[in-house]
Amino acid sequence: MLYMTLILAILIIAYKKINNLKGYKIPKLKFANELEADIIKEIVILCGGQPLKMKHLFNDS
Numbered sequence: 001m002l003y004m005t006l007i008l009a010i011l012i013i014a015y016k017k018i019n020n021l022k023g024y025k026i027p028k029l030k031f032a033n034e035l036e037a038d039i040i041k042e043i044v045i046l047c048g049g050q051p052l053k054m055k056h057l058f059n060d061s
């Protein structure tokens with residue numbers, strides 16, 4: 001559990017620097033939302049679906 005927490009902290013810090021964000025709450029929420037959207041897209045692809053048909057569901061901002 002400790003290693004997973006450390007890995008996640010490093011990923012959030014990298015995300016924060018790449019996107020020039022300040023603080024930790026907003027970058028953490030944005031990271032979680034983007035990760036969830038990417039995971040859903042991958043699941044759709046693995047199930048033989050087309051994620052482009054669901055583009056309106058994902059906020060790619």
